[in-house]
Amino acid sequence: MNTRTTPLPGGTWTMGDLTVTRFGYGAMQLAGPGVMGPPADHDGALAVLREAVRLGITHIDTADAYGPHVTNRLIREALHPYPDSLHVVTKVGAHRDAGGGWPPAREPDDLRRSVHDNLENLGVETLDLVNLRLGDASGPRPGSLAKAYETLVELQQQGLIRHLGLSNATADQIAEAQAIAPFVCVQNHYNLAHRQDDDLVDRLAEQGVAYVPFFPLGGFTPLQSATLSDVAARHGVRPLSVALAWLLHRSPNILLIPGTSSVAHLRENVAGAGLTLSGEDLAALDTIGR
Numbered sequence: 016m017n018t019r020t021t022p023l024p025g026g027t028w029t030m031g032d033l034t035v036t037r038f039g040y041g042a043m044q045l046a047g048p049g050v051m052g053p054p055a056d057h058d059g060a061l062a063v064l065r066e067a068v069r070l071g072i073t074h075i076d077t078a079d080a081y082g083p084h085v086t087n088r089l090i091r092e093a094l095h096p097y098p099d100s101l102h103v104v105t106k107v108g109a110h111r112d113a114g115g116g117w118p119p120a121r122e123p124d125d126l127r128r129s130v131h132d133n134l135e136n137l138g139v140e141t142l143d144l145v146n147l148r149l150g151d152a153s154g155p156r157p158g159s160l161a162k163a164y165e166t167l168v169e170l171q172q173q174g175l176i177r178h179l180g181l182s183n184a185t186a187d188q189i190a191e192a193q194a195i196a197p198f199v200c201v202q203n204h205y206n207l208a209h210r211q212d213d214d215l216v217d218r219l220a221e222q223g224v225a226y227v228p229f230f231p232l233g234g235f236t237p238l239q240s241a242t243l244s245d246v247a248a249r250h251g252v253r254p255l256s257v258a259l260a261w262l263l264h265r266s267p268n269i270l271l272i273p274g275t276s277s278v279a280h281l282r283e284n285v286a287g288a289g290l291t292l293s294g295e296d297l298a299a300l301d302t303i304g305r
């Protein structure tokens with residue numbers, strides 16, 4: 016699946032007809048505190064997005080719920096008209112309440128409204144890839160996705176969405192979706208210290224479906240572990256670089272969308288993810304999330 020050369024670590028992966036760099040960028044950190052409201056540094060947020068594209072990143076992850084509407088409008092302001100190679104992936108299925116919570120919004124009307132909001136705020140006629148976000152802020156929850164997923168399939172048939180994906184999904188929900196219509200990625204919580212989806216990563220790899228870990232660096236509280244620090248010290252790099260390099264080593268279908276609001280961190284992450292890990296490193300790192 017690594018079909019094109021790219022200077023970025025990890026090469027590329029193809030989802031449907033979208034070829035993206037495995038090193039992508041997650042835009043959630045660009046909104047204000049608690050992912051609510053505008054960023055403190057508007058120009059700094061635009062600079063991060065432009066630097067991502069300048070570095071060759073062709074996969075940006077977002078949601079209209081970030082802000083709400085804030086990150087999508089920043090992406091539009093920074094990058095529209097989008098280069099043909101750039102693919103902006105969004106998600107629907109939750110909105111924001113006054114307290115900054117993420118209540119589910121998965122009724123057909125909620126989903127239609129959210130798809131139209133994404134189209135408008137990103138300034139496009141078709142969304143490249145839309146993830147149906149399931150569960151809640153504490154993780155995946157059981158329950159049928161049929162009604163919500165079928166609504167997105169309908170919007171896809173109308174030409175508003177090119178490809179579908181699932182997020183925060185259980186194995187049963189993934190199987191249920193598979194019987195309804197194809198999807199090209201699953202975006203779930205996964206990193207060096209949070210490996211509940213290990214089997215799912217491998218199963219999806221066999222099926223040619225991308226696995227896109229959210230919180231690849233640990234999310235709002237970045238990963239800390241003595242073992243991670245030891246491996247990083249051996250190579251003279253930052254621990255978070257090792258966490259990203261480990262994900263690229265873990266499986267070829269893993270796509271990275273680390274978040275940052277800092278150009279310096281973005282550059283550090285791109286440079287660091289290319290680290291080659293030895294068998295000894297991988298064996299030590301494997302003990303962290305077990």
Ligand SMILES: NC(=O)c1ccc[n+]([C@@H]2O[C@H](COP(=O)([O-])OP(=O)(O)OC[C@H]3O[C@@H](n4cnc5c(N)ncnc54)[C@H](OP(=O)(O)O)[C@@H]3O)[C@@H](O)[C@H]2O)c1
Nearest residue numbers: 041042043076182229230231232233234273274275276280
């Ligand atoms: N589907 C879902 O339900 C869901 C949920 C959460 C997130 N997501 C997506 O996943 C993406 C990634 O998740 P995330 O941004 O929440 O978490 P993350 O990528 O695991 O970590 C982001 C945190 O790491 C810090 N960071 C990044 N690079 C760093 C560096 N080199 N040195 C020190 N700190 C660094 C960032 O702070 P600085 O800003 O200071 O760099 C930020 O606090 C999001 O942007 C979003 O697109 C999806």
